[in-house]
Each structure stands twice: as structure tokens, then as C-alpha cells.
Amino acid sequence: MDLHYTGAVELAKMIAAREVSAAEVTRALLSRIDSVEPAVKAFITTAPEEAGKAAELIDGRIAVGEQCGPFAGVPIAIKDVLSTRGFRTTCGSRILENYIPVYDATAVELVKSAGTVMLGKANMDEFAMGSSTENSYFGPTSNPWDLERVPGGSSGGSAAAVAAGEAPWALGSDTGGSIRQPAALCGIVGMKPTYGRVSRYGLVAFASSLDQVGPMARNVADCAALLGIIAGHDPCDSTSIETGAPDYSKALEGDVKGIRVGVVKELSSDGIDPGVLGSFKAAVEKLQAIGLECDEVSLPSFSNGLSAYYLIAPAEASSNLARFDGVRYGYRPEGEFADIWEMYDRVRSEGFGKEVKRRIMLGTYALSAGYFDQYYGQAQKVRTLIVQDYGRAWERFDVLVSPTSPSTAFKLGEKMDDPLTMYLSDICTIPVNLAGIPGISVPSGLVDGLPVGFQIMGPPLSEEKLLTVASALEREVGFEPRPPEGPLTGGKGGGA
Amino acid sequence: MAISLEDVEHVAKLARLALTDEEKETYRRQLSDVLEHAKTISETDTSGVAPTGHAVPLVNVFREDEERPSLPSDEAYANAPWAEPGGFKVPKII
């Protein structure tokens, strides 16, 4: 059995039953990382020493019967947008190239208390801005299914690491689709919870009213388990939902008969690749066959979703990224400065990449005097229309479905010249963030050897229903989340 | 929606970004494209609609007025590019 392709829940059981030690599991994953990283490049920073020590500690405690958390010894990858105390956190940016936080994000604290072992910080588009992970200062990540293609973004590193067996699961973040889209492109499961379900404390902010931390894994059960670890109220986050999280694992065997599924018309026709559409429709038929009631629904305000997003997100980002000014932390160029204004200009111009600068410019413009009402103000109102559209839909349907991404993984470099083309990758996922509702992507199959993702959306706090449907679909599709081994290891063979 | 070079320069100054002439022109073009695309937003009828700032409506989220331990100063300065015991050091302001 390949330990590196064993699921997280399974590994937890094995370690708890002492069938395998935490150290052994960690060694297996670290070895796998060594083996495939040259091809995949999923990590910005790996933590072999720290992981080894942590695993040993856990084995020691297990040996004397001490409790180390329900997932003691299970390795995890963490997107480099989450603050990890004492361990470099770059957000894929030059401006934080040498930044070592003095505190842990709440989600990180929670996965640590659950006993997981951090393998490293996963690659990402700089400050989570992008849909391909090509905007990382540290270079792009390759899609394990085709190394010449993108893994999606911005949580591309997390998705690729999980898909390539470098980690059983990972934490990602999702602002406009950044968990779901790479999950779709890499053939794994990824979920964006309801806004406020998971604490944002320690998540380096991109767009505050849209960001969420979420789980990524190779199967729905692992995804549910990771969600269970990180979901819950956090007094350090004023946007955190107060109600406690339920036991998500119970949702996996839920009854699907009679669940009303709405197929979003605007997201399943024009602008979607025929191959993707085919896979999507086949999946809908599978759901119908097992008793879910599927029907088409039109949500007209969706067509405005992209535009509203590309005004709101950059606006909030332009403000969130102002703090990167070289004063208290971060990049500071060599040499003297005439004054602090020159320092600011140089720090930010040299420290930020093109896409980040573009969005800061766009966002600053959208908020500036004379344009606020027309752009940001108006976009926030359009957001309400989207919420209302969804509201009407929830009266008739329990969940809504669409393809996760309009295409399968595109080639590296293919969309870098025209930002608008890149932005269009997010049309299916963005409305979910705008409305603050939960969404999950589950593989629906392969098209020309590349994975396709199936998106399920639900009303606020409907994660359990989503997991039930996702779990059922997973069973029906029977997707094997294993990319071709050869290219990953350069012909050297699999991991330990 | 065409943005002028002046607009770009003004925005760059607000955002403290120093751009080359080439960059200014590139951003001018790209931003104009995005805003053109976003024109549909301004054409949408939003009369009587209130903005959504928060996806999940919360009000009155407070903490009690209790002191919590601060960072030891070595941690406060841990990532400072330039600092003295008196504070974070910055080049002259005027």
C-alpha cells in the first residue's frame, strides 16, 4: 500500500491502531515530496526537520497512551497564505520572502491541536490573486496530471501536493474560487465553507468580505474531517459565525433521495468547454439516477458576478495590502532613500508582482473620490441582487450545481498575456463568494486525460447537505484521484 | 471606459507604486478593459437595493475591556528591516 496515497482519515486510524508509526508516515510523505517536487514544485518551503521531530514526539506520546488529537501523526500541507509561527510565510510574494510570523493562524492552531504534522507551506498565486499559481514569485506549480499545464489557483500548490500524493490533505483559501477551481483542475475535492464558518484570523487578507479558509483532500470523507477540525467560532475574528460546527462525518451517509438540485442555466451553457459540459451533464444524470430531483434554474444576476467581483475584491485588497510598506516587516530594498515616500514606492514596486500591482491599481481606482458610488458602491449592491437570486432559488432547491471551472487545466503561459481571459476562469465560482454561501468541488471524471470538477452550492451553513450530495456523487463517479506516475517521478518509480 | 494616463499616475501615487512609463500605459489599457467589462454593473438597476457588506449579517460583535499580554518587544521587532531600541526606524518624512 502506498502510504502517500492513503487518505487522511485512514492514516489517522492506522496510526492510532499502531499499525504504522507517525514517523513512518511522515518519512513516506517526505520521501514522496523529494521524489516528485522537481516535477510538480508544489511547495515554497518544506519542513522536513520540523515534521520529523513533530512525528517523533507524537509517537512518543502515543507509546505512553497520551492523547495527541484525533488526527495525531497525519501530515498536512498548508497554503503559504496562512500565518505559521516561527516558520516562513511568504504569500507567494517577494515582499514577504523572509517573513517569519510570531503567531499561528487560528486554523493552523486547530490543525496542530488535532495532531497533524505540517510538511511545508504550499505554493500559491501571490497574495491569492490568480487562477493558475503562475503569479507566484517563487515560480509556477505544475499540474500533476500534465506537467505542462497549470494546477489552477490560487491554491495551486495545495491542490497539486494533494493530487500528487505529497500530502493526504491541505488547507487552502478561497476568495473567488481559489480552492474549488484548483481542486477541479487537479482532480481532488475542495470546499469553501460558508463565510464566517472558519476563522480568518491569521489568514493574510486579500478580500476581507470574500476570503475563507477551507479543506482540500482526495476524497469527500477527508474533506469533511478537515472541515470539522477548522470550523467553529473564533473570538479573534469579528466576522466569525457564533454557532458551533456539527459533526460533518455524519453527513457522508446521508439519504439523497428527494434532494432538489438546481442546475444553474447561466453557468452551464455559453463559455463552458464542451468536454467539461459533457462531464457535467453526465454527473447530473448520475445524481438523477440515484433519486435526486434535478431541474434547470435561471439566476440572471450571475452574469454580473464577475464584474462585481473584479471591483469589490481588488478594492478591499488595495486597502489590505497597504500595510506592506517596509516599516515593520517585509522587503526593504538596498541603498539609501531620499525620504520615506521614496522608500514606500520602492518597497512596493519592487516587492509586489505584476498581477498584485494591477489589482491594487484597479481597487484604488474603484474606491477613489468620484468613482466610489459608480464602482465599489454599485458592485456591493449588485452583490445583494445575487444574494436575492440565490434566496429565490433556495425556495425551490436544496442545492445548486454547475461545472466548477469553464475549462480543464490550460497550458502554463497560455493566459498570462490578457488578464481578462484569466479572470474568466472564475465565472462559476465567484458568485458563491459574493453570496457568502458554501461550495464544494468534486471530480466528475476526466476529459482528454484532464480532471473535471463538479460544483455543488447550498444556502448558508448547508455544508452537511453539500457533503451528502458530494459523497453520493463520488460513489457514483468512482473517480480514481491518481495522476500518471511516470512523469511525476521522472520514471524513477513511486514513493516509499 | 477609458482611463487617462493622469488617472493612472494619480492612482499610482495614492497606492505608493512607482511605475515605469511602459507600465503606466499597460495598466492604463488593462484597467480600461476591465472597467469597460464592468460597465454592465453601472447599467444594472439597483434602485431600492442596499449594499451587501457582510455575507452573513452580524451586528454588535464586541470584546470585553480586558488586558491581554502583549508581544515581548523582541517579537514585535522580529521582522523589522531597520529598528533601534527606540522604535522602528524610517527615513525622514519631510
Added chain:
Amino acid sequence: MMAYGTTIGLEIHVELATRSKMFCGCSTTFGSEPNTNTCPVCLGQPGSLPVANRAAIADTILLALAMNCAISEHSEFHRKNYFYPDMPKDFQISQYDVPLSHDGHLDVDMGDYVRTVGITRVHLEEDTGKSVHIGESGRIHGAEYSLEDFNRAGIPLAEIVSEPDIKSPDEARAFLQLLRSTIEYLEISDCKMEEGSLRCDANVSVSAGVGLGTKVEIKNMNSFRSLFRALNYEVERQKYALDNGQAIVQETRHWDDSAGKTHPLRSKEEAFDYRYFPEPDLAPIEPDLEWVEAIRARLPELPAKRLERFKREFGLSSEMASTLTGEKALADYYEEAVATGQNPEKLATWIAGDLTAMLKEASVPVSACPIRPQSLGELVALIDSKVLSGKMAKDVLKTAFETRRAPKEIVDEKGLSQIADVGELDMVVGEVISENPDAANDIKEGKEQALKFLMGQVMRLSKGKANPQIVQDLLKKQLNGEC
């Protein structure tokens, strides 16, 4: 000479004395080593988030209620975006178009009239860090570099904006003093201008006729005195300009206390487009009626009301009442003294005068006054019963202050009783007259100076204990009568 109208509006910032900062649990203690009261939140570290301090909101609402403001049913925090090295996030969390409160007023007793000053709004925001400029002068101009201390960053600030209803520097000073007293009564801030817990900027315009003239902002007034001087200077400067047909530029000017002038502030590099938008990391504030009423119940009798009552009940002048009600502890002290039943006006004179001077010189707050209020009553009683003369009473008060003993005790111990016995004094007077025949003659010829001299002699002989009124009467009687 043209008739000029002056219009002044004030913008005041009050540092709230909460235990912890506005958005994090760091201590607000003044004077700590730089950057020792900081955390990821108030240092603006990536990923940190603010959580609002309930007590700071309550204190701001209390302040708003004390100024008769309406409390907004729905209020929001906004981000004010600009770059400056004392800004941990390069945006300040403040309030913009939906502040906590609005539309109040304060009635300022000017003696022979009352100036009602409208309060546009009272809102809540976070303070910035502090810059120390290193260079020859220690000032920002000519500094080589600056050091940033974020201990102050994140401390809650209540901002009060007045309507431009103030018509003179005198009114401005009186308004600010009343405001300071009001804040002091509420016990929500140390409100000391010298320490920066009370800050004031002004907008001043002088016009020659109808209309408001050009508004000039004045900053850097760090005490009541410099506020008064700065406003006076600025009003004169604008009048002079108008007299000489010069234009007044709408600008921000900096008060230079040592030079006694305002001069234009070199504009910051930063363009002033703050790009306000609602703070997405914080929930809106919707104070319910119950909470607002609970806060309202905390209101004490406020200085303006107390001043009116003191005038009415105790027959005090506006000035005297204003002095006594300026500080709550002093007003409390005075009322306790009045409760002894002694004459309120006399008590007022002693407390507002000698006692306050002694407290000030010894740097002792009223709350730590070594003399009990009841002792002031005792003192006044001793004067009334002619045991002590005014001058003797001053000495007794001084001794009481230094030794913490009651006036009666001191009088008895030192045998200080004033000599009020007419017979005894008659003899002394007679002695003095016979020993000073020239002076006596001068008085008969109408030279008042000589009377003073003879009085002095009597006081000297009686070791200061003679009751001056009786001595004067006796002198006159003897000089007129006997001769």
C-alpha cells in the same frame, strides 16, 4: 474700521481611558518602553484582525449623551486609507457617514450670555502610533530619520466635531474648558492636553460681512493657553489680511507657540483621498434602547447644570461657579463644605482661592486634599465669630494643609484667638495714639494714610491678633471723640 465676524469650529480628540486598546487586548498604559504594548493586531501584522472594545463604544455613547446627541440606530466603522509611518496598517479604522452619534449641543455660560454650540457628531476611531524625529531640533523638519513607537496605536479616540457656532477665542476657550470638565465628570478620560489625551484643532474664518469667509485649519495647539493665543493670532491675521485687501488662503496652518504665530504647514506628499469604505472586518453597531438607557443612567449631574445650580442655590457669580464646577472633585468638595451650614459665598472664596492655590503649588489633587471640607466650614465659622481675622485664617489654613489638623485644634493650640475684646483693644488704641501724636494730628486733618499707619501699630502691638474692624472703629472714635 470694518466690522468683522469671527467663526470658529473645533475638532477635538479624546483618548478614552479604557484598560485595553480599541481593537486588541494590549494595555493602554502611558509611558511604557517603545513597542512593548503591541501585538499582531495593533502592529498591523499580516492576517491580524480587529475586535471592537465594548467599553470604548459605551464610553463614546456616554459622552454623546452628555452633549445631548442623538445615538444612531445603525453605525459603521470605515477605513480611512492613507500612508504614514505611524500607521500600522496604512489605514485607520474610523467612522465616516454613519457615526455613533450626531446633532447635539453644549451651552457655554459666558457670564452675561450663553453661547449654545452645536455638536455635529461624536464618533469613535483608533489612535495612530507616535513618531520621534531624530535630528538637531527633534522636530519633523530637518530630521535625519524617525523612530516609530506603536504603543499608542490602537488606543480608542472619541472625536467630537462642533458646529461653527463659536464666535470668539474667548468662547472657544470656555467651550473647550466646559467640554474638558464634562469629560472629567464622566470619568472616561484623563483629558490632559499636555499629555495628549485631549487634542484640539480649530477651523477659523473671519469675514467682513455676510457669509463665512475663508476657513483656515489651525493645528498644534497643545494647551488651553496656546489655543487661546493661537486663535487670537489667527483672527488678527485674517483681519489684517482683509483690511489690506489680501486674500486668505484655505489651508492648514501650524501654531508655533514659541514664535507666537501660525504658519502654513508644508503639504504632506500624500494626496488627501482617503477612499473611505465600510470596514469589512467589523460588524455594524446597532445599540438597542436598553443598552443606551443603561449608559444614560451613568450620567452624573454635568458641569453646565451644576454650574447653573451653584449660581442659583448658592448665589455665586458665573465666574466663581465655573471655577468650582470645573473639576468634579472640587465641586463635590465644595458641596460637602456647604453642607456644614456656613456661608456658601465665603466658602467659595476660600476654596476657589487659597485652597486651590495651595493644592496647585503642592501638586496635590483635590481628591487627596489634606484638609477635610468640613474644616473649611469650621474656618469660616471661626471668622464669622470673630475668633480669627481674615489674615489669621489664612495662616491657620496653611498650617492645616501642612499638618492635616483641624482649624479649631490649631487655634486652641497656638492660642491664636483674635482679640475681640473691646476693652482690651481700647487700651492698646489709646496707647498707640498717645505715642504717635503727629500721626493722630494728621488724621484729624484728613490724611487717611496716617490711619493705616496707626492701625499697623495696633496690629503690631497685638501681635496681629486684633480684630481690624474693631480697631478701626476704636481709632476713629478715640480720635474724633477725645480730641
